[in-house]
Amino acid sequence: xxxxxxxxxxxxxxxxxxxxxxxxxxxxxxxxxxxxxxxxxxxxxxxxxxxxxxxxxxxxxxxxxxxxxxxxxxxxxxxxxxxxxxxxxxxxxxxxxxxxxxxxxxxxxxxxxxxxxxxxxxxxxxxxxx
Amino acid sequence: xxxxxxxxxxxxxxxxxxxxxxxxxxxxxxxxxxxxxxxxxxxxxxxxxxxxxxxxxxxxxxxxxxxxxxxxxxxxxxxxxxxxxxxxxxxxxxxxxxxxxxx
Numbered sequence: 001x002x003x004x005x006x007x008x009x010x011x012x013x014x015x016x017x018x019x020x021x022x023x024x025x026x027x028x029x030x031x032x033x034x035x036x037x038x039x040x041x042x043x044x045x046x047x048x049x050x051x052x053x054x055x056x057x058x059x060x061x062x063x064x065x066x067x068x069x070x071x072x073x074x075x076x077x078x079x080x081x082x083x084x085x086x087x088x089x090x091x092x093x094x095x096x097x098x099x100x101x102x103x104x105x106x107x108x109x110x111x112x113x114x115x116x117x118x119x120x121x122x123x124x125x126x127x128x129x130x
Numbered sequence: 131x132x133x134x135x136x137x138x139x140x141x142x143x144x145x146x147x148x149x150x151x152x153x154x155x156x157x158x159x160x161x162x163x164x165x166x167x168x169x170x171x172x173x174x175x176x177x178x179x180x181x182x183x184x185x186x187x188x189x190x191x192x193x194x195x196x197x198x199x200x201x202x203x204x205x206x207x208x209x210x211x212x213x214x215x216x217x218x219x220x221x222x223x224x225x226x227x228x229x230x231x232x233x
Contacts, residue, residue, distance in 0.1 A: 019138070
């Protein structure tokens with residue numbers, strides 16, 4: 001079965017990002033396809049490479065990047081939400097005259113259309129957030 | 131057509147579980163995750179509503195990892211609520227025709 005996952009909160013808001021990560025892993029382990037993961041609102045904070053949590057804390061940004069690499073996941077960060085929160089790829093940071101890009105490996109910046117398309121193309125759309 | 135409802139907030143903090151129950155059809159399933167797992171405990175102010183919905187055919191589940199993370203023993207969970215792990219969560223999303231996440 002095809003899943004699209006929408007994540008609305010960041011790694012340090014509440015538990016939703018962790019739930020989404022665990023669900024995604026369990027779905028992949030059960031042989032399902034994750035069509036897309038869409039990070040929206042504060043969820044875009046899952047996609048910054050500048051986060052440095054303490055070593056005994058889980059590093060959700062890294063976990064997402066690793067999972068994306070292992071399973072070739074399509075992880076999209078909403079462009080408008082990302083701009084507000086300072087999550088930029090090379091193109092965005094150049095366009096806005098900012099410093100080094102900080103989007104984490106495996107994440108891509110795109111628009112809301114990707115969420116709609118994910119919902120249309122998948123059998124289930126799950127939303128995690130507060 | 132059956133619906134899986136997921137609720138992630140305690141019934142003693144938000145009214146999302148009550149809202150969910152008010153629209154639940156008889157063949158629906160309700161999965162309690164994150165802080166909502168406390169709503170699965172016996173003898174609380176929400177227990178009667180859960181029992182009443184269960185009597186009409188609504189099935190209740192709670193995520194065992196989230197109960198354990200909160201130091202809550204399985205023995206304190208209502209008989210009407212079945213415990214599932216993340217694999218069980220995935221299974222519930224596939225067994226039902228659609229998923230409604232109450233946030």
